[in-house]
Amino acid sequence: xxxxxxxxxxxxxxxxxxxxxxxxxxxxxxxxxxxxxxxxxxxxxxxxxxxxxxxxxxxxxxxxxxxxxxxxxxxxxxxxxxxxxxxxxxxxxxxxxxxxxxxxxxxxxxxxxxxxxxxxxxxxxxxxxxxxxxxxxxxxxxxxxxxxxxxxxxxxxxxxxxxxxxxxxxxxxxxxxxxxxxx
Amino acid sequence: xxxxxxxxxxxxxxxxxxxxxxxxxxxxxxxxxxxxxxxxxxxxxxxxxxxxxxxxxxxxxxxxxxxxxxxxxxxxxxxxxxxxxxxxxxxxxxxxxxxxxxxxxxxxxxxxxxxxxxxxxxxxxxxxxxxxxxxxxxxxxxxxxxxxxxxxxxxxxxxxxxxxxxxxxxxxxxxxxxxxxxxxxxxxxxxxxxxxxxxxxxxxxxxxxxxxxxxxxxxxxxxxxxxxxxxxxxxxxxxxxxxxxxxxxxxxxxxxxxxxxxxxxxxxxxxxxxxxxxxxxxxxxxxxxxxxxxxxxxxxxxxxxxxxxxxxxxxxxxxxxxxxxxxxxxxxxxxxxxxxxxxxxxxxxxxxxxxxxxxxxxxxxxxxxxxxxxxxxxxxxxxxxxxxxxxxxxxxxxxxxxxxxxxxxxxxxxxxxxxxxxxxxxxxxxxxxxxxxxxxxxxxxxxxxxxxxxxxxxxxxxxxxxxxxxxxxxxxxxxxxxxxxxxxxxxxxxxxxxxxxxxxxxxxxxxxxxxxxxxxxxxxxxxxxxxxxxxxxxxxxxxxxxxxxxxxxxxxxxxxxxxxxxxxxxxxxxxxxxxxxxxxxxxxxxxxxxxxxxxxxxxxxxxxxxxxxxxxxxxxxxxxxxxxxxxxxxxxxxxxxxxxxxxxxxxxxxxxxxxxxxxxxxxxxxxxxxxxxxxxxxxxxxxxxxxxxxxxxxxxxxxxxxxxxxxxxxxxxxxxxxxxxxxxxxxxxxxxxxxxxxxxxxxxxxxxxxxxxxxxxxxxxxxxxxxxxxxx
Numbered sequence: 040x041x042x043x044x045x046x047x048x049x050x051x052x053x054x055x056x057x058x059x060x061x062x063x064x065x066x067x068x069x070x071x072x073x074x075x076x077x078x079x080x081x082x083x084x085x086x087x088x089x090x091x092x093x094x095x096x097x098x099x100x101x102x103x104x105x106x107x108x109x110x111x112x113x114x115x116x117x118x119x120x121x122x123x124x125x126x127x128x129x130x131x132x133x134x135x136x137x138x139x140x141x142x143x144x145x146x147x148x149x150x151x152x153x154x155x156x157x158x159x160x161x162x163x164x165x166x167x168x169x170x171x172x173x174x175x176x177x178x179x180x181x182x183x184x185x186x187x188x189x190x191x192x193x194x195x196x197x198x199x200x201x202x203x204x205x206x207x208x209x210x211x212x213x214x215x216x217x218x219x220x221x222x
Numbered sequence: 223x224x225x226x227x228x229x230x231x232x233x234x235x236x237x238x239x240x241x242x243x244x245x246x247x248x249x250x251x252x253x254x255x256x257x258x259x260x261x262x263x264x265x266x267x268x269x270x271x272x273x274x275x276x277x278x279x280x281x282x283x284x285x286x287x288x289x290x291x292x293x294x295x296x297x298x299x300x301x302x303x304x305x306x307x308x309x310x311x312x313x314x315x316x317x318x319x320x321x322x323x324x325x326x327x328x329x330x331x332x333x334x335x336x337x338x339x340x341x342x343x344x345x346x347x348x349x350x351x352x353x354x355x356x357x358x359x360x361x362x363x364x365x366x367x368x369x370x371x372x373x374x375x376x377x378x379x380x381x382x383x384x385x386x387x388x389x390x391x392x393x394x395x396x397x398x399x400x401x402x403x404x405x406x407x408x409x410x411x412x413x414x415x416x417x418x419x420x421x422x423x424x425x426x427x428x429x430x431x432x433x434x435x436x437x438x439x440x441x442x443x444x445x446x447x448x449x450x451x452x453x454x455x456x457x458x459x460x461x462x463x464x465x466x467x468x469x470x471x472x473x474x475x476x477x478x479x480x481x482x483x484x485x486x487x488x489x490x491x492x493x494x495x496x497x498x499x500x501x502x503x504x505x506x507x508x509x510x511x512x513x514x515x516x517x518x519x520x521x522x523x524x525x526x527x528x529x530x531x532x533x534x535x536x537x538x539x540x541x542x543x544x545x546x547x548x549x550x551x552x553x554x555x556x557x558x559x560x561x562x563x564x565x566x567x568x569x570x571x572x573x574x575x576x577x578x579x580x581x582x583x584x585x586x587x588x589x590x591x592x593x594x595x596x597x598x599x600x601x602x603x604x605x606x607x608x609x610x611x612x613x614x615x616x617x618x619x620x621x622x623x624x625x626x627x628x629x630x631x632x633x634x635x636x637x638x639x640x641x642x643x644x645x646x647x648x649x650x651x652x653x654x655x656x657x658x659x660x661x662x663x664x665x666x667x668x669x670x671x672x673x674x675x676x677x678x679x680x681x682x683x684x685x686x687x688x689x690x691x692x693x694x695x696x697x698x699x700x701x702x703x704x705x706x707x708x709x710x711x712x713x714x715x716x717x718x719x720x721x722x723x724x725x726x727x728x729x730x731x732x733x734x735x736x737x738x739x740x741x742x743x744x745x746x747x748x749x750x751x752x753x754x755x756x757x758x759x760x761x762x763x764x765x766x767x768x769x770x771x772x773x774x775x776x777x778x779x780x781x782x783x784x785x786x787x788x789x790x791x792x793x794x795x796x797x798x799x800x801x802x803x804x805x806x807x808x809x810x811x812x813x814x815x816x817x818x819x820x821x822x823x824x825x826x827x828x829x830x831x832x833x834x835x836x837x838x839x840x841x842x843x844x845x846x847x848x849x850x851x852x853x854x855x856x857x858x859x860x861x862x863x864x865x866x867x868x869x870x871x872x873x874x875x876x877x878x879x880x881x882x883x884x885x886x887x888x889x890x891x892x893x894x895x896x897x898x899x900x901x902x903x904x905x906x907x908x909x910x911x912x913x914x915x916x917x918x919x920x921x922x923x924x925x926x927x928x929x930x931x932x933x934x935x936x937x938x939x940x941x942x943x944x945x946x947x948x949x950x951x952x953x954x955x956x957x958x959x960x961x962x963x964x965x966x967x968x969x970x971x972x973x974x975x976x977x978x979x980x981x982x983x984x985x986x987x988x989x990x991x992x993x994x995x996x997x998x
Contacts, residue, residue, distance in 0.1 A: 208572035211557030214838030
């Protein structure tokens with residue numbers, strides 16, 4: 040009986056110690072996200088620069104998309120900039136993609152008649168990357184341009200280096216669609 | 223699935239009878255004998271072909287038609303007697319022989335013999351709940367499998383998987399938060415809500431694993447709405463010598479291997495047992511290709527200590543540590559719904575390699591679980607028992623995904639859960655036929671996300687307190703056994719949720735819930751050949767933290783999951799009716815019918831909207847409530863065609879409906895059918911209990927689902943054939959068991975509805991296993 044009382048006392052003490060626990064406030068994580076994609080198109084022979092912007096702060100308010108207008112029959116040099124605007128000042132994610140260029144590739148799917156996008160840069164292995172691109176417009180038209188950033192795609196798969204996403208694999212880090220107006 | 227015949231030794235009664243005064247009083251008498259009868263305690267009839275072996279003398283005997291055996295010409299001394307029978311873990315008893323000894327060995331040869339699954343149809347039931355178990359030998363023969371996959375051999379149990387290594391049990395259509403898993407009497411605490419979270423338990427520490435298929439027994443903590451899985455190590459044998467068992471297995475698929483060592487010794491100061499397991503496997507292979515990154519590693523240890531301070535006061539301590547790294551199919555890691563749709567169109571998943579790889583890369587889960595339990599049992603007098611338990615658990619889950627930058631070294635999910643449990647139980651036997659069990663429990667859970675992830679957590683930090691009281695009354699009247707019980711749980715939740723708006727605020731939620739459970743039932747045993755059990759239980763379950771506050775992308779399922787703060791408790795009524803019996807020792811059967819109605823059933827409902835963010839489009843799932851119905855039946859039958867040849871048949875049927883919206887419920891297992899033919903040879907040369915078994919398992923296509931309820935069509939029906947050959951070998955001092963087994967013998971390419979990997983790849987191809995275990 041004596042041993043049992045001691046055992047009981049031990050359990051009761053241990054229990055009291057545990058029930059006294061308090062919950063501390065959690066620390067919000069520093070979110071490692073991409074909030075913004077900016078696609079800037081500068082005409083090669085002068086003219087107005089077009090800026091397409093997709094902003095998603097992940098604050099519950101939904102994305103904000105800014106579309107642009109392009110000139111017909113014009114060649115543009117396009118460049119992509121990625122930001123984390125949850126931080127202040129905004130964090131540049133573009134550099135991160137450049138550092139891991141072999142593991143990333145942008146894909147451009149044009150639904151605009153006459154508009155084509157070609158890669159204007161390569162990664163360390165000589166495969167396309169897509170941070171810089173050449174956009175050529177045809178006659179006036181409008182439609183959607185989808186930009187996808189794939190992480191760990193198979194760049195050697197059939198058609199992938201030509202910008203065909205079908206066999207790329209990997210997982211999508213970014214997938215945004217802009218409405219393009221060619222006038 | 224398994225081939226062993228069921229037989230578990232529950233009691234070995236040693237009745238040493240004095241057979242006459244020794245004629246010669248020599249110091250060394252070498253003309254003694256040990257003889258006896260082996261009795262089937264279930265039906266009180268003799269058992270034949272039971273092997274009795276005296277280790278020190280290296281002589282054995284086989285029980286005859288009357289259950290009789292005899293070993294002669296023994297000297298006085300200490301002996302170990304090993305009793306074994308087909309499908310049964312060898313039982314060792316320690317004897318001190320000074321005169322001719324007559325033994326009465328009672329084996330609980332369950333009245334129904336259905337393969338490795340032992341159905342507890344004893345003449346005095348402990349409960350009106352339906353319970354099915356897997357015995358120690360079957361656990362050992364399937365050492366390469368995890369807990370849930372092992373349970374799949376029980377009818378009515380399926381598994382929800384993410385590949386072959388990650389699986390959790392589904393019993394009668396319920397899983398996750400609604401199933402309680404008791405590890406040595408303590409409810410497993412961890413991230414049970416996740417469909418891709420395996421229970422963190424090493425089944426090899428158990429001597430018996432059971433599924434209680436009614437409404438969860440009221441004496442256990444946890445959500446008493448669904449069934450209960452119990453994992454029970456047994457008490458240390460009262461055997462003064464060091465004994466144990468070492469097992470080894472190898473398998474061809476994934477080049478898996480494993481080692482388990484159990485050592486125990488009893489001694490009056492302290493009895494101890496140590497159990498260690500190590501398992502490793504690399505990439506698995508489907509019928510036609512390797513499944514990249516599907517290996518796993520596991521290292522576990524368990525320590526059991528027992529001490530009796532007096533005749534009345536016993537204590538035991540249990541510690542277990544479970545540690546695993548689980549690979550997830552590389553091609554199953556997708557970014558958004560576009561990736562998912564691409565994946566469906568492929569014959570082989572992305573990242574498929576043409577050669578075998580051992581290493582586990584990304585994505586993967588690193589999981590650690592520690593449990594410590596201290597228990598004391600005090601016998602107040604002959605009719606009253608008091609039990610006190612204190613337990614604590616630490617569960618750490620870190621999931622690593624393929625991420626940008628060097629972030630892959632940081633987990634995408636990192637949660638630490640601490641829990642503490644205290645219980646007081648009191649049992650009073652008013653008479654042999656009237657027993658009261660009552661108790662009180664307290665459980666505290668503290669869940670903390672580590673901000674190292676750099677991702678807003680899917681489930682928030684929280685603290686919860688659960689306090690419960692219960693009482694159960696059992697009454698036996700003649701051939702009837704009645705059971706009544708009630709339970710009340712008070713649950714307090716304190717959740718700290720990050721706001722969706724920037725800057726991130728902390729939203730605090732305090733919830734109070736009251737759950738009541740009532741259960742009653744009866745068992746009617748008109749004779750040894752038949753029993754009928756009925757049980758009805760009303761239970762309520764409060765919404766869990768993930769159902770209330772989940773918010774974000776669940777990477778594992780590439781969907782946005784939204785909790786609902788206003789969810790109410792679920793209320794359920796489940797009735798089960800079981801009929802068990804046997805006809806002339808030739809045919810035995812067990813049937814279980816069940817019907818469960820759940821009011822305000824909480825489920826993840828796919829929404830019409832699709833959320834578009836910078837990563838693309840994602841399907842949105844929201845926790846909603848509706849009234850649901852689940853019903854079905856499980857049938858097990860066994861037909862002994864001749865003495866060596868037996869045929870077994872199992873069928874499970876289930877239907878789940880959302881009756882508020884007149885829709886099928888998702889993740890309801892497909893109906894399935896298993897038939898097996900076993901042939902047994904009691905002895906051949908050094909081999910004993912040789913068993914051949916051929917198994918055929920057919921799983922129907924799940925057709926009861928609408929196209930808009932799933933990403934793609936459900937997989938076709940499939941048929942798998944398996945083969946097993948097992949035997950025991952009696953060595954001089956030890957007993958050895960060898961088995962070889964082939965799963966998916968025809969290397970069929972198939973996909974299973976409840977395996978999430980089905981969206982990306984085929985299930986496992988042929989697997990040849992070899993196992994060896996040595997009892998010493």
